[in-house]
Amino acid sequence: MHTLFHKVWNAHTVRALSSGQTQLFVGLHLIHEVTSPQAFDMLRQQGWGVAHPERTFATVDHIVPTSAQTRPFLDLMAEDMTIALERNCRQFGIQLWAPGGVESENQGIVHVIGPELGLTQPGMTIACGDSHTSTHGALGAIAFGIGTSQVRDVLASQCLALDPLKVRRIDINGALRPGVYAKDVILTIIRRLGVQGGVGYAYEYGGSTLDAMTIDERMTICNMSIEGGARAGYVNPDKTTFAYLRGRRFAPSGAAFDRAVAWWRQLASDPDAQYDDRVSLDAASIEPTVTWGINPGQSVGISERIAAAADEEALTFMGFERGQKVEGRKIDVAFIGSCTNGRLSDLEEAARLVRGRHVAPHVKALVVPGSQAVRKAAEAKGLDAIFTKAGFEWRGAGCSMCLAMNTDKLEGQQVCASSSNRNFKGRQGSPTGRTLLMSPAMVAAAAVAGEVVDVREMLEEAPV
Amino acid sequence: MAAVTSVTGRGLPLRGDDLDTDRIMPARFLRAVTFEGLERHLFEDDRAADPSHAFNNPRYTGATILIVNKNFGCGSSREHAPQGLARSGIRAIVGESYSEIFLGNSAVLGIPCFTADRASIEALLTLAERAPETQMTARVDTGVVSAGGLSIQADLPPALRDAFMSGQWNPAAMLLDKYDEVEAVAGRLPYISGFPSDT
The missing domain is CATH 3.30.499.10 (Aconitase, domain 3)
Incomplete structure (x- = not known):
């Protein structure tokens, strides 16, 4: 009778802090050039290290030029911010993908490369200093956008201090008409529920329309959860999710993949899960x-x-x-x-x-x-x-x-x-x-x- | 870390729902590796478009309590927005509602974001507009915001209220305390232990 959100939240809960918030372990931390440099400075000021450098991955996406990406960049600030990230990742032993560096072919928007590389997996808690981190929920992860001080917290402790969210189930049923896409679905949801409607909630998207969607389409939907005020959005993992992940670089392989699937399956919300709110939409009306x-x-x-x-x-x-x-x-x-x-x-x-x-x-x-x-x-x-x-x-x-x-x-x-x-x-x-x-x-x-x-x-x- | 039990000062009335963090701190000012000087760029485009913008108005110079409407700080998670506000001297925000990320980013800087109903916020906005010199006090323990003869009831999330009262609004040190408990939780997560055959 539990939702995926609660199962994942509970599995990652370290303890109740004396402040009353929950200390939550973060399974995957993604960082980029714009919201991380001050966090690394805060670490150095405190004399702290990075608790789990192997659980943090870095790339450049926000300021990086997209016209010519050979180094040094013509945009001097883009070059400076990339150099700062390179220095920080080197100092703390974090994997970075950036133009001019190792495996630069993996560079890209942080929310595109996470799933693409199989870093994003069902049942994980994921944090990134970017509000569109909700994207990763498309694979059944609980993913939070965070600020720079929280980036510091995750670097230092691999944890966040958070309050739990309520869960709103959003069912979309039926076939989308030709020329209607996942983007139209999420814009319609936000229009209906409002840009403030999701404050305090995680959005769980489901129904036959979502079941039929590819992971790419589900990512478009989860991505814009934050535009509706919901800090996190997710879709329960299913055979589409497992097929997407099989063979990806950081996904489990061989027999471990099958054991992973068994774990992922049991994380999906139970059929009798209790939701704080429910909303449904007819796909054909979009x-x-x-x-x-x-x-x-x-x-x-x-x-x-x-x-x-x-x-x-x-x-x-x-x-x-x-x-x-x-x-x-x-x-x-x-x-x-x-x-x-x-x-x-x-x-x-x-x-x-x-x-x-x-x-x-x-x-x-x-x-x-x-x-x-x-x-x-x-x-x-x-x-x-x-x-x-x-x-x-x-x-x-x-x-x-x-x-x-x-x-x-x-x-x-x-x-x-x-x-x-x-x-x-x-x-x-x-x-x-x-x-x-x-x-x-x-x-x-x-x-x-x-x-x-x-x-x-x-x-x-x-x-x- | 010092407890934040109350904030006293003059109010800065800023009307409008859904004021997003791109409005508060346009993205071009994120082209920097520090937060220094961000206070100069608060609402820069809005201020340029509207000479009567509250952040242009010298009557509010030195104000410490920002008064806002609904869904303040929505959009981007950029901490640059509350960093700019903090560096301009804002110590508390009183409004109808906030995006969660903004509220959390403000809390970790020691800035409580109080919520109150629309009528109370309207009264507070009107007072600050009519009499900018009015001293206001926002109390963390009771949630009461008083200004002149006006007194409104506002709220903070209970965990954050306690965190401000006990001086634990910056959780970094707490998260590093008893670290064996963190490693124990990590060790039980199958994706960290490599999906061993006994899970």
Whole structure:
């Protein structure tokens, strides 16, 4: 009668702290160049070591340039922050994957490489100094985004001081209609439950729609749990999860894999598990979804009009009016990438749409693979040629224009069709820049049309 | 570590729901290996767009209690946001609600994030706007926030309240205490012991 969340929480509980919080062991710690340097400085100030360097893995993703990744980087701050991470990892014996270093082919967005390398496994507690750590829940892990002082705590002790979360079960049942993707599902969930609705909760996603989804799709859903206020989101491990993990570098192998599967199976929520709340959605009711506002809950279906009750500040900033459709909105930039939608399957679906077509002349379009492995796999399938022939830039791996810490930024009031996760004011690097969140296929369609369109119309035309 | 039992000072009223950490500290100011100087960039883009922004208003210089609405600090987990607030002199936040990551990041810096209902927050915001010189006191033990003749009831998560009261709001040392218990838990996790055949 327990949920996966409670089983994993209990298995990792060290003790109740005198403060009343729970001391929780962290099975996997992922770090990157932006939220870790101060944590290492705090360690040095205290004279502390790293308790379990073998359970921490590092990469560079946030500031890393995606145009040219040869070292030294032209962006001097990106170079400095990478050097700082290299020095810290060397001092404390932590595995780092970065351009110019060992196994640099493993570099990528931290939430893409964790699952890809088999580091992320069911039943683990995972922490990373990044709010989209919830992504790893797609494999049945309980994964928390943390701040830098907590990065210090995990480095020093391999533990966190946390309060337990409530669990909300979200059932999505039925088949998704053509042109509707995992991104549309999570945008719809956030719209329905609100950007604050998940505060205090972990979201457990299930139902026949989730059962039928690939791990990539489940990652898109879990990734944006935090946009709905839920610090963690997860899907119970099943045969899709086990098949995904088999043969991955850090996954158990041989007979140990079978024993692992037996353990993973028993971690899944019991059929009679008690939930603090339950919500259900009909998959067939979801259509391609786009945001019109300045938080990820402000969205509409592509055929819908912006509601009369829409927030004034958001409308003014975005240049929309009540009753208007987002369809037809002219775009300046198209961005395909990020920890939400920068995996191989995302690029394949986008490539399917742009093959034989061309980006509208006024649109700057870029594809930023989530990892070097995604990039390599995409190139092996010829996707890079499809994208570049269609007028997209084909980049190296990183977070890039999702948060605009590198040189990829919006300018002025540019409008960006983006497969990323946040449409906050200023998020894509221009204080007045405007972001429309949507699926990678919708971004591809918008890039070609030069404006927001219903991807289903483009899918109906026979692919060339 | 000192106990945080109460915070006294002037209030800084900042209206708006869902003020995310990108707004509080835009990502370009994360291009640094320290937190130094972040206080200069708090709400930098919002302040540029709105000259009347509370963080532009000299009447609130030196305020120590930030008053906010719903879901403050949502979005990115960047500790740079509460670090900037702490370095600007903010010692407590009173609002309708917070993202959990922001609340935790603030707590570890010794900044309690109190929650109260909308009407109480509205009263507090209005008072701070009308009379910025008003001294306010937010008490950790009782959750009472008093200002002039106004007194509202606010809450802290019980574990955090106790942590502030006992001076244990930074858990790092506690987590390192009795470390054999940590190793014992780790040793029982099958993925750490390599899924041995007896699990």
